[in-house]
Amino acid sequence: MTMKVNKFSSHAKHKQQNTSTHHRLTNRHKKCKLKKISLLNACPGPAKLEQHLTEKEKPRLKRLKKSYAKPVTVNPENSFSEEVKDKAASGCFTRVHTNGDTELEGSSNSEDSQEWNAYANSVLQNGTESLTSPDTDQVDKDGLQYHAQLDHTQNRAVLVMQQDQTLCFRGKCLLTCLYGSVEVLGFTIEEGQQPYQLFSPPSHCPLTITALGNNSSSNKNKKEGRLEAKAIVRKYLSLEPCKRLINEVDSNSCVMLLEPLDTPLTRLLTSFTELKEIFGINLLELRSQAAIHNPALSVVGVKALRQPCAQGLVMSHTYNEALDRLLSAWAGEFDRCPIILVCGAKNCGKSTFNRHLINSLLNQTASVEYLECDLGQTEFTPAGCLSLNTVTEPLLGPPFTHLRDPDHMVYYGQAECQTDIDRYLESLKSLWRHCSGESPVVINTMGWIKGHGLKILIDLIRLLSVTHVVQLTCKDMPQCQLFTPDFLKTTHGWQTHPPTPSTLTEAPASHLAVRSYVFLNIISEFEGAGKSGEMRFQRSNELRDLSLLAYFSKMQSPEPGPMRPLHCFIPYQVPHSSVAIGVVHCEVSPNHILYTVNASLVGLCCLSEKVAGTGGPVVLSQTPICQCVGLGVIRGVDMARGLYFLVTPVSPSVLKHVNCLLVGQITLPIEQLTMQYGAEAELPYVTSDYSFEVMGAGKIHIHKGLLRRCFIK
16 A cells, blocks of 8 residues: 655746746756655554544343244245355364563654554454455465355354364454354353353463364264354344355364443443453564454454464463362362462463463362452552452453452552561451452562562461462573472561471461472463553553553443543542541651542542541551552542542442541542543543642652672672
């Protein structure tokens, strides 16, 4: 695709002008020669897709209840003959993946915007394909072929995949397995089950759908299975699309129903300009033209990828071995429920492994308990929270797509714990007391494995009585200390110490006996292992903002419509005397406490003792360790009436038990403050009249790279 600049032509009368005028025209003529600018050679910058196409109003989606949807009426006079399936039409490719990061090359925004716009119009078409039935059986240049047909009446697609065929994709959709079974990130979806939401944004590795075939038709011959599968296809497609798809169905085929996914979360995220492409493809995939043109899949929000970007999840030999050992431990290898602690350095794949492990366990058990010890990259809550969760549904997307209310939660208020390690460990102890021990337990830890972080991990292994320690390492990174049982016998933790012969008889609380556990070492081999994400939506601060935006999306209406900013919600009025307030990450003078609370994110906590003030605000002298039921925003403070104005998605029935507000270091995403549509005059809490030259006006920068004196030569 090229952009042309028209060439100027001189009129005949200009030839009669003087020589200087002719010289100027000649120079102008040379400057305006025909130019061709190739978008493929342009150096892209941060991706910002311009939205030029109108958005169609999507119908409200309803979850299916283990039954087929209402069939589409088909002309009974038309019948379909049984034909032999052409097996050469289906293509398979290996399922591997780089669940790591790639580096971003900087360039101008305009060229990148043109590249995104050209791609959207020529390939994806933003879901505005013509209503004529698309020919989705066209073989891709790499030999990939996905047999999918679109039902225009219901705005959904039927996808047929052969056994062991895979589909690696970006985007989001609602998947229902109609015939056979498929696997997504370790979880098996079978026919008759409820629909599942799939999220594959560029912030994480793309999801891969693997067709497992039809395992339930053991009592049926191939002909009966083929007839049953074809009957299901007829129920969901009209005559013409059905004709094109029916001959691709076999007894071992998997038939899936894909529907567009439209939720308050997806609508809120895509309403922000910077997050328009949160469910699109990343810059590397765009530049390599990795998206496969399939109109039926594109309409429902699925963008199939080709190699080398279609690599799914990279599972090394040690990865598979560790996963098999953990699954066999739950199957009966141990006499008690396994308690699995997963540790490792940053960006080595801990969170992805945890999701894969939980999904695999849910194939065998009804629930898995999950103890969150990572303050910065939490799985089910916004950052700064320690929680204990009971997981009963598969995790088929990144953390911000499956936030939920935990069973028990403590608000720590920071993304790191080095300022108060004792409060961090005591908070985890209070959560561990609520663990039932009737289900397998997965413990997620921080990526801090050196210095005090190493001592914290040693304490967790001893205090939580783990049965398995899974440590992820990167082969290209410096060798880290392995947390083997022999290492813990001689190493001191932050609060615990190894037992000695003189202390074994006394057995104090600080000298815990190291119970035997199984140590499993996984060597991460995906591309970018151990390196921080450099592309959009991959940085840790961006992921924390996405979790907060997803948390407050619960306040949006489930019906399609415009998104409401925070200032449009009616706040709760909370008297000063009924709640205690405190700042957890620093010391604040009581005279300035209300300035700190205003327009801040607060943890809604429940103290065991009753709070009773005498008119003014009740200020805590120390930070308590107590139950937290959610987060909220102090929209304003009314000193005359002694009220806090609180905005929160927590229900009133739970909110009535809150008597403590804790302010932490976690702040609101900048998008929630700058994108407040409908505000008159100036935006609330946003000002340009601010000087960073004033002492204390800027952010405190902590220099973590300074060497200690003993290490300086």
